[in-house]
Amino acid sequence: MQVRTAVPRLRRLVDALAPGPVLILMHDNPDPDCLASACGLRLLLEKCGGVKSTIAYGGLIGRASNKALIRELGLPIRHVDQIDFAKFPRIATVDTQPRGGNNSLPHDRQADAVVDHHAMRKATRSVPFTDIRTQYGATCTMLVEYLTQAEIEIPPPLATLMFFAIRTETQELGREASKADVEAYMELFPIADLELISGIERARIPLDYFAVWHRGIQNGKLFGKVAVSALGAIENPDMVPEIADLLLRLEDVDWTLVCGYHHGNVLFSLRTNDPNVNAGAISQRVVGRKGTAGGHDTMAGGRIPVHLPGANPDALQEEMIQRLLKALEVKAIGRPLLPDSMRPVTHRPPRG
Ligand SMILES: [Mn+2]
Numbered sequence: 207m208q209v210r211t212a213v214p215r216l217r218r219l220v221d222a223l224a225p226g227p228v229l230i231l232m233h234d235n236p237d238p239d240c241l242a243s244a245c246g247l248r249l250l251l252e253k254c255g256g257v258k259s260t261i262a263y264g265g266l267i268g269r270a271s272n273k274a275l276i277r278e279l280g281l282p283i284r285h286v287d288q289i290d291f292a293k294f295p296r297i298a299t300v301d302t303q304p305r306g307g308n309n310s311l312p313h314d315r316q317a318d319a320v321v322d323h324h325a326m327r328k329a330t331r332s333v334p335f336t337d338i339r340t341q342y343g344a345t346c347t348m349l350v351e352y353l354t355q356a357e358i359e360i361p362p363p364l365a366t367l368m369f370f371a372i373r374t375e376t377q378e379l380g381r382e383a384s385k386a387d388v389e390a391y392m393e394l395f396p397i398a399d400l401e402l403i404s405g406i407e408r409a410r411i412p413l414d415y416f417a418v419w420h421r422g423i424q425n426g427k428l429f430g431k432v433a434v435s436a437l438g439a440i441e442n443p444d445m446v447p448e449i450a451d452l453l454l455r456l457e458d459v460d461w462t463l464v465c466g467y468h469h470g471n472v473l474f475s476l477r478t479n480d481p482n483v484n485a486g487a488i489s490q491r492v493v494g495r496k497g498t499a500g501g502h503d504t505m506a507g508g509r510i511p512v513h514l515p516g517a518n519p520d521a522l523q524e525e526m527i528q529r530l531l532k533a534l535e536v537k538a539i540g541r542p543l544l545p546d547s548m549r550p551v552t553h554r555p556p557r558g
Contacts, residue, residue: 213355215337216254222296222319222335226257229294231317232283233302233309234265235443238272239344241281242371243300243321245364246349248282253358259298262289264310265469268442274409275370278402279363286310301345305329307498307509321348324500325486340502343376343383350390362397369398370406382502414441422449422464426543427527429536433459433543436523437466443473447507450475453543463492463530467519471509472497474526478504483534491533492526 230247232240244261251257261283267273276283291297291312298319302309306327311317319335323342330336339348346368353360360368372391376383379391418440426435433453437445443466450464454477465474474492478485481503489499489506499508510526512519530536542549 213352216250216352216356219319219321219335219337219352220251220255220257223251223259223298224255224257224296226251226255226259226296227294228257228259228296228298228318229289229291230259230261231286231297231299231302231309231311232261232263233306234263235268236263236265236272236283237269237301237375237444238275238367238371239346239375240301241272241275241283242344242346242364242368243349244283245281245367246346246353246360247298247300247321249358249360249364250349250352250356254356260284260289260294262286262310265443268444269448270409270411270415271374271406272444274406275367278406279367281367291315300349303327303330304333305498306500308507321345323348324502327500339386341384343379343381343387344372344390346371346375347384347387347390350393351386354393360394360397362399365394365397366399366402369394370403373403381504415445418442418445419449419452422452423543424549426453427540428459428538428543429531429540430538431458431460432463432531432534432536432538433461434463434527434530434540435465435543436520436527437464438520438523440466440468443468446473447475447505450477453477454479456543461530461534463527465523465526467512467523470513471511472519472522472526473507473509474499475507476501476505476530480504488530488533492529494529496522 230244232244248259251259264286296318299317300321304317317333320333321337323345326338422435446464446466450462453462460480462477476485476489485506486501489501489508493499493508497510
C-alpha cells in the first residue's frame with residue numbers, strides 16, 4: 207500500500223493498519239475526546255492509505271451532550287454488539303489501551319496500533335505501533351497534528367467535534383492542557399461551528415439526570431477536604447464522572463471520589479485540585495488487585511467487576527472510599543455533605 211506522506215511516524219501508523227479494513231475501537235461509554243480521535247484517525251487512514259475503517263464502542267453513550275454531538279454531526283459509530291471482529295484483520299484503539307479494563311477488545315485479539323494520552327500499560331508494549339503522549343491534555347490533539355502534518359484539510363464537522371473534544375477534555379484549556387493542545391485548539395477555532403457547540407453544551411437533559419444529581423448530593427460525605435458519594439445502581443455510567451466534577455467545585459474540597467454500579471461493574475471517578483499528587487496512581491490503590499484503574503494527574507477512574515464470588519456492590523463502593531482515604535492518609539471523621547440544616551424537609555407520614 208502506497209502511503210502518501212513523508213512523515214515517518216505517520217507512515218508507520220498507516221503501515222501498521224494497512225490494507226484494512228480497520229476497526230477503530232474506542233473505550234466503553236466514549237467521551238468527546240475518544241469520538242474525535244476515532245473520527246480523526248478514520249479520515250487520516252482514508253486519505254493517507256485509502257484504508258477503510260469502522261468505528262466502534264462498547265457500553266453506552268449517556269451524557270445528553272454526547273448524544274447530541276453524535277446526532278447533530280451524524281457520527282458513523284457502531285456498537286460492538288453489531289461488530290464481527292473476525293472481519294477486521296487490523297484493530298486500532300484510541301484514547302484507550304488493550305486490557306485497560308475500559309474497552310471491549312476481545313480477549314483473543316491484540317491491537318495493531320494504539321494512539322492515546324494515558325500512561326502506557328503493560329499489554330501495550332507488544333503492540334506494533336504505539337503513539338502515547340501523556341503530556342497531552344487530549345488524544346484528539348495528536349490526531350489534529352497528524353492531519354496537519356499530512357496536509358489533510360479538516361472538514362468543518364470534524365473540526366467542530368475535535369474543538370469540542372479538546373474543550374471538554376481540558377475544561378477550556380484549564381485542565382492539563384499542553385502547548386500542543388492550545389495550538390490544536392487555535393487551529394480548529396476558525397473552522398469549528400461554535401453555534402452548534404453552544405447548543406450541544408446546553409443540550410436538554412432528561413429528568414433522571416436531576417434524580418442522580420440529587421442522590422449524589424444526598425449521599426455525599428465529607429472527610430476533611432475529600433468529598434465522596436456512592437450513587438448505587440445507575441442506568442447512565444456517565445453520571446459518575448459528572449458528579450465527581452460537580453463535587454470538586456465545592457469550596458475547600460481538594461479530592462472527590464464518586465462511585466456507582468452499572469452492568470456488572472462498580473465504577474468510580476476520582477478528581478483532584480492537588481497539583482502534588484497523581485490521581486492516576488491513587489486510582490490504582492482504590493481498586494487494588496480487584497479491578498482496573500488509570501488516569502492522569504488530576505482525573506482518573508476505574509472499575510471492579512461485581513461477578514467475583516462474594517462481591518457485593520454496596521460493600522465495594524464503601525471499600526473504594528475507605529481505600530482512597532487510606533491512600534490519602536485522611537484521618538478526618540466523615541460527615542454528611544449537606545448538614546441537617548440544609549437538608550430538604552421531608553414529608554412525614556401521618557401517625558396512627
Ligand atoms: Mn482522553
